[in-house]
Amino acid sequence: MRIRHLRPFRISIALVFFLLTLFLFLDFRDSVSRAIAGEVLFLQFVPSLLKFLDTAAIGAGGFILVLVITLLFGRVYCSFVCPLGIFQDLISRLARKRISGPGKKKNRYRFSYSRPHYFLWYAVLILTVLLYLAGSGLMLNLLDPFSSFGRMVSTLFRPLVLGANNLGASVLEQLGIHFLYRVQWPVFVPVSTGIALVTLMVVGWLSIRHGRLYCNTLCPVGALLGLFSKISMFRIRIAPDACGSCRQCQRACKAGCIDLKRETVDVSRCVACFNCLAACPGQGLAIRNHWRRKVSHNPPAPGRRGFLLGLAAAGMGLGSSRVNAGPVKPVDSTDPFGPGIQTRPTTIPETRTGPISPPGSVSVARFSSLCTACHLCVSVCPSRILVPAFLDYGPSGMLQPKMDFRSGHCNYDCTNCLEICPTGAIQPLSRKEKQQAQVGVARFIKENCVVYTDNTNCGACSEHCPTKAVAMVHYLTLPDRDLLIPEVKPDICVGCGGCEYACPTKPYKAIYVDGNPVHKIAEKPVEKAVEQRIDTSGEFPF
Amino acid sequence: MDRRDFLKKTLTGGMAAGATLVFPEIGRVWAASQGGDSAAWDLVAVRGREPDQMFDSGIASMGGIQTFVPRGSKVLVKPNIGWDVPPERAGNTHPALVKRIVEHCLSAGAKDVTVFDHTCDNWTRTYRNSGIEKAVKDAGGRIISGDSKGYYQKVDVPMGKRLTEARVHQALLEADVFINVPVLKHHSSSMVTIGMKNLMGVVWDRWYWHRNDLHQCIADFASFRAPDLTVVDAYNVMTRNGPRGVSVNDVVSMKAQVISTDFVAADAAAAKLFGTEPAEVRHIQIASDMNLGRMNLGDLSINRIRL
Numbered sequence: 001m002r003i004r005h006l007r008p009f010r011i012s013i014a015l016v017f018f019l020l021t022l023f024l025f026l027d028f029r030d031s032v033s034r035a036i037a038g039e040v041l042f043l044q045f046v047p048s049l050l051k052f053l054d055t056a057a058i059g060a061g062g063f064i065l066v067l068v069i070t071l072l073f074g075r076v077y078c079s080f081v082c083p084l085g086i087f088q089d090l091i092s093r094l095a096r097k098r099i100s101g102p103g104k105k106k107n108r109y110r111f112s113y114s115r116p117h118y119f120l121w122y123a124v125l126i127l128t129v130l131l132y133l134a135g136s137g138l139m140l141n142l143l144d145p146f147s148s149f150g151r152m153v154s155t156l157f158r159p160l161v162l163g164a165n166n167l168g169a170s171v172l173e174q175l176g177i178h179f180l181y182r183v184q185w186p187v188f189v190p191v192s193t194g195i196a197l198v199t200l201m202v203v204g205w206l207s208i209r210h211g212r213l214y215c216n217t218l219c220p221v222g223a224l225l226g227l228f229s230k231i232s233m234f235r236i237r238i239a240p241d242a243c244g245s246c247r248q249c250q251r252a253c254k255a256g257c258i259d260l261k262r263e264t265v266d267v268s269r270c271v272a273c274f275n276c277l278a279a280c281p282g283q284g285l286a287i288r289n290h291w292r293r294k295v296s297h298n299p300p301a302p303g304r305r306g307f308l309l310g311l312a313a314a315g316m317g318l319g320s321s322r323v324n325a326g327p328v329k330p331v332d333s334t335d336p337f338g339p340g341i342q343t344r345p346t347t348i349p350e351t352r353t354g355p356i357s358p359p360g361s362v363s364v365a366r367f368s369s370l371c372t373a374c375h376l377c378v379s380v381c382p383s384r385i386l387v388p389a390f391l392d393y394g395p396s397g398m399l400q401p402k403m404d405f406r407s408g409h410c411n412y413d414c415t416n417c418l419e420i421c422p423t424g425a426i427q428p429l430s431r432k433e434k435q436q437a438q439v440g441v442a443r444f445i446k447e448n449c450v451v452y453t454d455n456t457n458c459g460a461c462s463e464h465c466p467t468k469a470v471a472m473v474h475y476l477t478l479p480d481r482d483l484l485i486p487e488v489k490p491d492i493c494v495g496c497g498g499c500e501y502a503c504p505t506k507p508y509k510a511i512y513v514d515g516n517p518v519h520k521i522a523e524k525p526v527e528k529a530v531e532q533r534i535d536t537s538g539e540f541p542f
Numbered sequence: 543m544d545r546r547d548f549l550k551k552t553l554t555g556g557m558a559a560g561a562t563l564v565f566p567e568i569g570r571v572w573a574a575s576q577g578g579d580s581a582a583w584d585l586v587a588v589r590g591r592e593p594d595q596m597f598d599s600g601i602a603s604m605g606g607i608q609t610f611v612p613r614g615s616k617v618l619v620k621p622n623i624g625w626d627v628p629p630e631r632a633g634n635t636h637p638a639l640v641k642r643i644v645e646h647c648l649s650a651g652a653k654d655v656t657v658f659d660h661t662c663d664n665w666t667r668t669y670r671n672s673g674i675e676k677a678v679k680d681a682g683g684r685i686i687s688g689d690s691k692g693y694y695q696k697v698d699v700p701m702g703k704r705l706t707e708a709r710v711h712q713a714l715l716e717a718d719v720f721i722n723v724p725v726l727k728h729h730s731s732s733m734v735t736i737g738m739k740n741l742m743g744v745v746w747d748r749w750y751w752h753r754n755d756l757h758q759c760i761a762d763f764a765s766f767r768a769p770d771l772t773v774v775d776a777y778n779v780m781t782r783n784g785p786r787g788v789s790v791n792d793v794v795s796m797k798a799q800v801i802s803t804d805f806v807a808a809d810a811a812a813a814k815l816f817g818t819e820p821a822e823v824r825h826i827q828i829a830s831d832m833n834l835g836r837m838n839l840g841d842l843s844i845n846r847i848r849l
Contacts, residue, residue, distance in 0.1 A: 029666075030666065166690070166692070170692065176654075178684060178686045178687075181686065181687035181689070181690070182687065182689075182690035182692050182693065183689070183690065184689065184690055184691075382664040382666060382667065383664050408664070411626055411663050411664045411667060412626065412663075413626050413667065413671070414626075414664065414667065450752065450753055454755070456754075456755040456756060456757075456758075457731055457732065457755075457756050457757060457824075458731060458752045458753070458756055459729075459730040459731030459732075459752075459756075460731060460748075460749070460752040462730035462731070463662070463729070463730050463731055463785055463786065464662060464786065465786070466786060466788070467788060468783050468788050471730075472730045472731075480824065480827075481757070481824055484730070502662075502749075502752070504749035504750070504751075504752040504753035505753065506753075525788050525789075527788070527789055527791045528791075538589050538590055538797070538848060539589075540587055540589070540815075540844075540846045541814045541815060541817075542587075542810075542811055542814045542839040542844065
């Protein structure tokens with residue numbers, strides 16, 4: 001392959017990664033996203049690193065492969081794999097077309113050499129690592145390019161796709177075609193949408209004006225990989241004898257890392273897009289093996305060092321708890337259940353002692369230390385109960401998803417979020433294990449219950465309970481009715497929220513799930529033989 | 543009904559049943575040749591075979607499905623697809639029964655047959671794991687979503703005491719023929735769930751019902767639109783831990799089916815099968831008091847078919 005063909009090669013691989021990653025977040029019909037997620041996300045750096053720190057499993061070694069590739073070829077991750085990086089390339093390309101317009105070939109390339117911002121860049125990296133070591137993953141979560149991209153897609157673009165789908169569905173329904181179906185909106189979380197919008201604006205503006213400036217000043221992954229690529233094997237360099245100083249490469253370099261005056265390429269900022277190689281009309285650029293000269297050096301050493309640093313980070317991150325479990329605000333009474341006229345609003349607020357982390361996350365502290373808030377689980381939850389938290393996990397855990405039973409309950413047989421989590425914050429429990437993972441326990445407030453306040457039968461809570469941890473027991477006998485009232489058996493409750501979701505009282509629920517800070521294993525429901533009061537003889541009792 | 547009438551009906555019913563047993567496919571043909579007069583049974587109860595076979599026999603003795611489904615009509619079949627459980631858990635209507643009903647409707651010349659439910663568990667999983675999605679598609683029917691408020695239109699419930707308006711799925715409002723196909727099972731809220739309770743799945747806001755005297759709301763909504771035909775699936779019956787059930791141990795094999803144009807009567811007969819007096823189920827009593835149907839089975843002409 002000639003080196004000028006590296007650019008189309010990079011573009012095709014990048015498009016495959018980008019479209020697949022995008023698809024994972026937009027696959028609202030749950031077609032194949034869960035089946036391919038593991039492979040598609042294997043190389044995502046921060047999720048893979050965190051997963052490795054937690055499990056030390058080879059299967060989580062995607063980031064090691066990225067480091068090896070970086071040591072060989074430079075920041076290939078940034079141009080081939082990173083969805084936020086590719087997204088910036090797309091924006092930049094679209095904006096360039098818009099600005100220059102067709103026919104103005106002169107403006108095809110418009111970048112120039114820019115000064116490096118090493119101080120800011122490495123300060124971000126160091127601060128991110130130090131904060132993580134101190135027990136706060138907030139900066140990592142906000143700046144991890146994969147998670148930033150995920151949040152933008154799931155909170156900003158996904159609703160657009162859902163809206164288009166719903167529009168299309170209602171048009172097709174008029175024609176009697178039911179190929180599309182309407183879907184419900186995700187729960188709106190202002191802080192999540194706000195942060196995603198800010199990310200989009202910063203990333204978008206920087207990419208339109210300055211190419212990959214974001215990646216080379218604010219991205220901690222870019223900074224870390226930049227350090228590795230400084231000693232990489234193959235690097236792009238200017239061949240002074242063959243260079244005609246036409247500046248085409250400089251104008252094509254979106255990282256602004258080609259300095260023709262000094263005839264140098266700043267490899268730490270080079271994102272390996274290979275645009276320069278395609279732009280050079282002659283042989284002014286070459287790829288050279290830099291290891292051949294300095295055999296005495298030991299290139300992988302920094303890898304090992306970084307690796308150990310990561311391990312230490314994990315240990316400290318895990319050891320420190322940064323969960324600030326405060327009381328949760330009562331459920332908003334403007335709920336999605338419609339205009340139910342209620343004669344007597346309930347008066348006793350639920351007392352929630354902490355957030356509910358998803359099944360498989362083992363404990364709230366563990367979950368919060370490993371989740372990068374990429375919102376992939378939020379996207380694949382069919383019941384729409386995984387909702388970005390604000391301060392429920394403490395300030396460090398902002399945007400990490402919690403279970404919220406306002407618009408649904410955790411489907412007993414569903415393991416979507418467990419299957420897809422790229423960081424392992426939600427462990428892939430088997431279905432049986434998940435069905436006994438007690439994320440919280442139902443609590444009953446009798447004084448809010450319809451049976452108590454109205455003396456009418458309800459039982460919606462028990463109806464939805466998959467283990468019958470919420471059972472209906474005798475309460476009162478009136479002339480025309482027997483009243484049953486819920487009773488909670490905490491040992492077999494898994495905290496799925498079916499009872500809370502189904503409970504019809506407003507504004508406060510009569511039954512709700514309070515999170516377990518450390519998940520427990522629920523007992524299995526006892527199965528007695530059925531008492532035979534039903535005639536199976538084949539006769540008709542009428 | 544005099545004795546001659548009775549004998550005639552029993553004989554034709556028995557023959558229909560026999561014929562379907564020997565030649566499963568002949569029921570439809572045979573029923574088609576019967577004309578309208580044999581539809582005079584108030585209620586048909588069948589026991590002893592698979593859900594589809596019981597339906598073949600039962601509907602034949604009511605004059606065949608074409609008695610209820612005119613050529614070119616739009617049919618809504620409303621099974622219970624509330625829960626993400628497999629067929630053997632009996633949390634949903636048996637897929638074989640739904641499939642057979644759709645087939646009958648289409649062979650009678652229905653323009654289209656639509657199936658949906660406003661499920662309790664996640665609807666895509668529920669449709670899939672109940673086996674009903676596949677059953678409907680295999681039979682040539684159409685299964686549509688009930689999982690968006692946009693599908694539901696506000697209607698008045700004129701006779702309602704507590705439920706005076708509701709959002710109802712447009713598929714019901716557009717249907718010429720409405721066939722209700724509940725499954726008989728235990729229910730934590732309403733003791734048993736049969737035909738009238740199954741209609742909770744055509745409205746959007748179930749919470750309102752639970753909050754405002756559930757049994758009254760069930761009866762109130764029964765006054766909105768009575769199904770043209772109710773087919774109660776009592777093949778496998780969940781006897782406790784309903785309506786979702788905890789395991790297959792909650793289920794007994796009853797191999798029964800009840801078919802009637804009067805869904806209060808169908809509910810009453812099914813309640814009897816469950817071992818409960820109809821009057822003990824408050825919404826059946828209220829519906830009877832509202833003259834929405836007859837719960838006194840002694841007043842009905844019942845065809846009892848044993849296969």
